Amino acid sequence: MEIISIILLLVFAVIVSGIVSRILPLPLPRPLFQIAIGAAIGMIADWRVTLDPELFFALFLPPLLFLDGWRIPREELFKDGKTVLELALGLVIFTVAGMGLFINWMIPSMPLPVAFALAAVLSPTDPIAVSAIAQRSPIPKRMMHILEGESLLNDASGLVCLRFAIAAALTGAFSIQAAFLNFLWVAIGGVAIGAGMTWAIGKAKSWISRRFGAEDGSQILISLLMPFAAYLAAEHFHCSGILAAVAAGLTMGFVEASGDLAATTRIRRNSVWDTIQFTANGIIFILLGEQLPMIVSGAAETVSTTGHHEPWWLIVYVIAINLGLAALRFLWVWLSFRLTLFRAGSETQTPNWRIVAAMSFAGVRGAITLAGIMTLPLAMSDGTAFPARDVAIFLAMGVIIVSLVVASLGLPMLLRGLEMPPEPSHEAEVDAARVAAAQAAIAAVERAQHDMARGRPDPDAYISVAARIMDAYRQRIEAREGNPEERTSLRHFEQIDAELRLAALKAERDEIYRRTRHGQLGSEAARKLVREIDLIEARYAVPA
Known part of the structure; x- marks a missing residue:
């Protein structure tokens, strides 16, 4: 049970580190918060992870x-x-x-x-x-x-x-x-x-x-x-x-x-x-912090192996x-x-x-x-302790922490307004791929509508639906062909379309959850509907 408790505590610490790094307005990366949380666990808890x-x-x-x-x-x-x-x-x-x-x-x-x-x-x-x-x-x-x-x-x-x-x-x-x-x-x-x-x-x-x-x-x-x-x-x-x-x-x-x-x-x-x-990354840094108090507490003994007696030599x-x-x-x-x-x-x-x-x-x-x-x-092979192992671990941990702090403070200042040498744009490749994919989709819909409508009592329905789908693909093609002014205008409309669709999808999902809370819709049906909306939203949503 102790191993299970340790694993659960480590996972919980990873969750807390993500919350704390977003709450505190400090310009520090998440790994530093994870190291700090791990160190707190190492000082408070009465267990040690033997790695x-x-x-x-x-x-x-x-x-x-x-x-x-x-x-x-x-x-x-x-x-x-x-x-x-x-x-x-x-x-x-x-x-x-x-x-x-x-x-x-x-x-x-x-x-x-x-x-x-x-x-x-x-x-x-x-x-x-x-x-x-x-x-x-x-x-x-x-x-x-x-x-x-x-x-x-x-x-x-x-x-x-x-x-x-x-x-x-x-x-x-x-x-x-x-x-x-x-x-x-x-x-x-x-x-x-x-x-x-x-x-x-x-x-x-x-x-x-x-x-x-x-x-x-x-x-x-x-x-x-x-x-x-x-x-x-x-x-x-x-x-x-x-x-x-x-x-x-x-x-x-x-x-x-x-x-x-x-x-x-x-x-x-x-x-x-x-x-x-x-x-995995969070657990690694939390384990680093958890080991830190034990290593720091043994700093006096560790530094003696370097020929000095004052622990501050390790900082040097x-x-x-x-x-x-x-x-x-x-x-x-x-x-x-x-x-x-x-x-x-x-x-x-x-x-x-x-x-x-x-x-x-x-x-x-x-x-x-x-x-x-x-x-x-x-x-070692003869059973003796590996030489200077604790010193090496302490120095490696120190380098990790110092490099994180220095990069967190110095990198944003250096990156402000910085531009790398220009690299070829992939926009043309992406546009060409979208056009080719849309053309392939139109051809597939045309073939499918004839095959599916053959022998059916309502062939006009297939023709109508196929026309609506192909029109959407043709609009995608037009948005990436023609002169630059037309492409810019169409892409602007695409952006507006995406924003409006996201607002509509959010309203759909809110209504489904409202009906579920009031017992007007079953939970299984609600999960299915929300899953459909989520998949559609994933197409339009911009990654955070």
Whole structure:
């Protein structure tokens, strides 16, 4: 019962954090409120969560990385692919090497492999925390796409580096040649397993659904099991489960392009995944806060392992590591943007310092860093305690908190009026797709009306209804063809139409609920009617 109580308390704390972050008018992202709530729980409650590193890793990371890969705009990722790769791979290696040596120099008592392990978990950035900041201060779309692509890939590259660093700490040996060959096996095998399993599961699922039908619940559960299946299969073959989860997510985007899934299943599945993402990220930060009082209370003992006696030295280390990470990121981003994003043909422009600074501030550490640092082994191969584990965890937590606070305060100021280099507009592509889809719909209605009216006693009814449907599609086509003035006018009318329809749908729903409260309509019928209205409203409503 204690485990159940802990789980329920964590979920309740996630709910409270969302409410508090909206009530308090502070320019701080939700993760900071979750850390604070977790710390309050840790100080008040008489229980402590003992985190099993392997279980923590396998439980939280696969679904989060899978969802990031699944939902990332692939075209935007490929368009700025060079920039993303330079940040996700080059910057990770640069950070691991630079910060590993710096941390070992600053804290000589921390073995070099452990310092590299700490640097490895500090290298990935967290798009969820940046998104929370972006809700209060919008980030330019192109910058957000680059940050999302970077975080998707640097999660994998940073955690693979962590794996090698831990192995070196446990064995006391490290071979560049062996590490390179092992990296190829780990990386290529992880990607192949993740992509292959997702493709095979997707094909099998589609074949079964076409022959025997499908249930919404089963389809959703399959999507939930995919990241864990890819992760566990890759780990079984000693490949990277992290890369397998990322590859599975990216492949899922291609598999879904077949369009076999029912519309209602997609809507319900998206809601389930949004809830899982919100809950998992929230629990991670609340667990961070819950562990914080215990780690702070042991700061005196922890700092002694660094050769000092005053606990404030740990704060000095946290600030120094944050400054080092910021300096390395600023330098690398400036070089990367100069070589890719600001390069037009043979000419190279100097990147705007505000863009580089904003990208540097946006390098917030979060859930992946915490999940990674918690996977440090509790003991060495001979049973002795893993060296400097508590120090590494304290420093990682400190870096997460400081980076969140600094980004929350500094990023909105840097983003005010900031514009990224222009990117091609997709408006023409969207208009062309809408026109082509409307034309295909008109052709389908014309064919269907003849087939359905044949041999029926009321063929005129089919012709009348089909004409009304086709007129609506023709209006959609006219709204996206013709001269720019006509398109602007028609789109303005579309906006007015959407606003009026939303008002009408709200009135419909209110009336149904009123009749239900007064016993004039049954609850089952009310749910069906409200569901129909909700699906229609989803077409017109603007996301919050």
